[in-house]
Amino acid sequence: xxxxxxxxxxxxxxxxxxxxxxxxxxxxxxxxxxxxxxxxxxxxxxxxxxxxxxxxxxxxxxxxxxxxxxxxxxxxxxxxxxxxxxxxxxxxxxxxxxxxxxxxxxxxxxxxxxxxxxxxxxxxxxxxxxxxxxxxxxxxxxxxxxxxxxxxxxxxxxxxxxxxxxxxxxxxxxxxxxxxxxxxxxxxxxxxxxxxxxxxxxxxxxxxxxxxxxxxxxxxxxxxxxxxxxxxxxxxxxxxxxxxxxxxxxxxxxxxxxxxxxxxxxxxxxxxxxxxxxxxxxxxxxxxxxxxxxxxxxxxxxxxxxxxxxxxxxxxxxxxxxxxxx
Amino acid sequence: xxxxxxxxxxxxxxxxxxxxxxxxxxxxxxxxxxxxxxxxxxxxxxxxxxxxxxxxxxxxxxxxxxxxxxxxxxxxxxxxxxxxxxxxxxxxxxxxxxxxxxxxxxxxxxxxxxxxxxxxxxxxxxxxxxxxxxxxxxxxxxxxxxxxxxxxxxxxxxxxxxxxxxxxxxxxxxxxxxxxxxxxxxxxxxxxxxxxxxxxxxxxxxxxxxxxxxxxxxxxxxxxxxxxxxxxxxxxxxxxxxxxxxxxxxxxxxxxxxxxxxxxxxxxxxxxxxxxxxxxxxxxxxxxxxxxxxxxxxxxxxxxxxxxxxxxxxxxxxxxxxxxxx
Numbered sequence: 001x002x003x004x005x006x007x008x009x010x011x012x013x014x015x016x017x018x019x020x021x022x023x024x025x026x027x028x029x030x031x032x033x034x035x036x037x038x039x040x041x042x043x044x045x046x047x048x049x050x051x052x053x054x055x056x057x058x059x060x061x062x063x064x065x066x067x068x069x070x071x072x073x074x075x076x077x078x079x080x081x082x083x084x085x086x087x088x089x090x091x092x093x094x095x096x097x098x099x100x101x102x103x104x105x106x107x108x109x110x111x112x113x114x115x116x117x118x119x120x121x122x123x124x125x126x127x128x129x130x131x132x133x134x135x136x137x138x139x140x141x142x143x144x145x146x147x148x149x150x151x152x153x154x155x156x157x158x159x160x161x162x163x164x165x166x167x168x169x170x171x172x173x174x175x176x177x178x179x180x181x182x183x184x185x186x187x188x189x190x191x192x193x194x195x196x197x198x199x200x201x202x203x204x205x206x207x208x209x210x211x212x213x214x215x216x217x218x219x220x221x222x223x224x225x226x227x228x229x230x231x232x233x234x235x236x237x238x239x240x241x242x243x244x245x246x247x248x249x250x251x252x253x254x255x256x257x258x259x260x261x262x263x264x265x266x267x268x269x270x271x272x273x274x275x276x277x278x279x280x281x282x283x284x285x286x287x288x289x290x291x292x293x294x295x296x297x298x299x300x301x302x303x304x305x306x307x308x309x310x311x312x313x314x315x316x317x318x319x320x321x322x323x324x325x326x
Numbered sequence: 327x328x329x330x331x332x333x334x335x336x337x338x339x340x341x342x343x344x345x346x347x348x349x350x351x352x353x354x355x356x357x358x359x360x361x362x363x364x365x366x367x368x369x370x371x372x373x374x375x376x377x378x379x380x381x382x383x384x385x386x387x388x389x390x391x392x393x394x395x396x397x398x399x400x401x402x403x404x405x406x407x408x409x410x411x412x413x414x415x416x417x418x419x420x421x422x423x424x425x426x427x428x429x430x431x432x433x434x435x436x437x438x439x440x441x442x443x444x445x446x447x448x449x450x451x452x453x454x455x456x457x458x459x460x461x462x463x464x465x466x467x468x469x470x471x472x473x474x475x476x477x478x479x480x481x482x483x484x485x486x487x488x489x490x491x492x493x494x495x496x497x498x499x500x501x502x503x504x505x506x507x508x509x510x511x512x513x514x515x516x517x518x519x520x521x522x523x524x525x526x527x528x529x530x531x532x533x534x535x536x537x538x539x540x541x542x543x544x545x546x547x548x549x550x551x552x553x554x555x556x557x558x559x560x561x562x563x564x565x566x567x568x569x570x571x572x573x574x575x576x577x578x579x580x581x582x583x584x585x586x587x588x589x590x591x592x593x594x595x596x597x598x599x600x601x602x603x604x605x606x607x608x609x610x611x612x613x614x615x616x617x618x619x620x621x622x623x624x625x626x627x628x629x630x631x632x633x634x635x636x637x638x639x640x641x642x643x644x645x646x647x648x649x650x651x652x
Contacts (some may be wrong), residue, residue, distance in 0.1 A: 098649050131651050134640065273596075308635055322427055325456050
């Protein structure tokens with residue numbers, strides 16, 4: 001399987017690393033908006049091209065992995081590239097998925113390609129777990145918690161505060177809430193009861209720390225609905241202890257069965273990830289394998305993780321899967 | 327969807343209860359080896375027939391749920407019934423799955439039916455989680471723990487010991503092992519390090535309790551490789567505190583990503599079930615929905631949970647799933 005990367009940031013580098021773990025895959029090209037001569041990839045022999053030249057390489061690539069952002073990149077790029085390639089993206093603006101799906105589906109179908117959108121862990125593996133658990137336990141409640149992990153959006157928001165030089169924000173599930181859900185208590189939880197926000201802030205010299213802390217804690221949408229703690233640290237501490245991009249979370253469904261709902265069940269799925277972009281990349285490549293196979297079977301159009309039979313994700317044959325993994 | 331049950335034990339009753347939670351399903355018949363007049367079902371209007379009369383009702387049934395045991399019932403019944411119906415079973419003798427699959431596949435294909443074998447939670451939901459996690463993290467380790475829950479096989483073994491009137495055995499994962507796996511330590515665990523076995527035994531009057539305890543603890547295959555505790559209790563206590571059939575367990579995959587495997591990830595799936603047969607039944611019905619749809623699309627032959635795209639399990643449409651669950 002010949003893989004190409006479109007956009008060489010954290011996610012693109014994650015895809016590059018993940019290709020090496022999959023014997024049936026080969027990275028053949030990286031497309032960048034930058035001057036290709038300034039982009040150095042880590043895999044020998046892989047060519048770097050400007051995105052303007054993508055069309056010329058269509059016949060060399062089985063699946064193009066779109067590694068741009070959901071806000072402005074993917075809504076444009078995924079439908080556009082679906083005209084030329086089989087594509088996969090990690091579009092994660094939940095509210096705009098139906099619209100994105102329709103655009104990508106049209107482009108893919110008109111050009112005989114397959115596409116898979118919104119791949120990763122949420123949307124992605126978490127979505128799959130929500131679907132399976134809802135199908136199995138029709139009477140029940142869903143809970144999703146995120147973290148402990150870095151929220152890029154909240155870290156960006158901190159860095160926009162006056163007097164802040166640098167900062168990182170961790171989203172942390174509240175232990176008491178997790179335990180209550182895990183015990184089948186079916187709690188109704190407010191935003192504040194579900195997650196904490198912890199900020200590590202590097203202030204500019206002479207900045208008013210009290211004012212920074214107040215502005216962060218009272219910031220609407222981002223922090224005001226949460227219990228937020230702010231720690232002021234040095235740039236060196238930030239680099240030494242907070243340079244990673246960990247994340248993760250929990251998906252629960254709690255439900256009941258029996259003629260009178262007398263038996264309770266708890267389904268829990270959780271992820272603890274040292275690197276959010278590398279794990280996302282790993283999920284993307286498993287689904288890239290699947291759509292490549294489906295395309296070889298003649299399937300076109302836009303898909304999501306819901307549409308892919310799990311066997312397509314594995315390099316093992318049906319016989320091997322039944323013998324060793326069932 | 328018209329569902330029928332073949333074998334009315336714990337699992338069959340679980341299916342009967344679960345049908346009521348699924349608005350698109352209706353229970354239309356129960357087949358039993360017993361004299362039908364002696365079997366009283368809980369759903370009004372549902373006919374009970376002897377299994378010998380199954381063929382006469384083929385046209386009334388969309389999916390037949392086989393609720394017999396894996397040792398002797400299902401290897402015979404599933405291929406036989408796949409000649410007449412679309413069928414689903416919970417065949418759980420892992421080592422014999424390839425052979426069972428081949429037999430059922432042949433019968434189903436020759437007669438234009440669809441079948442799904444080995445459905446439930448292990449095999450079933452646990453298998454799915456093993457597959458997804460292996461596809462996503464090719465470099466890593468798998469761990470499966472069972473319990474806390476009742477093992478029918480071990481409970482039966484206790485009851486065969488001389489001087490034992492009744493008994494129940496719980497399989498319990500060892501907390502330290504769970505924690506080590508969860509922390510990404512990738513331990514190599516012996517049988518003894520993974521699970522404990524706890525037995526609640528009702529002895530016959532005047533029985534030699536020390537001899538019973540010794541015989542249980544030293545029983546090969548069942549107990550000798552485990553740390554086993556034996557509690558002697560009264561029949562009343564057993565009925566009051568140990569009449570349920572809880573079960574559950576944990577599936578982990580721990581793996582690494584990055585150019586040098588520098589980032590660690592832990593994927594964990596767990597189930598905590600008050601009723602093993604009712605949860606198994608609930609999984610079966612979700613997959614029964616899926617195979618009925620696939621059969622309506624013209625798909626025949628034997629399938630496993632690996633072959634079913636998740637969207638087929640849900641009563642929601644693709645649009646609804648993308649809008650609300652992705």
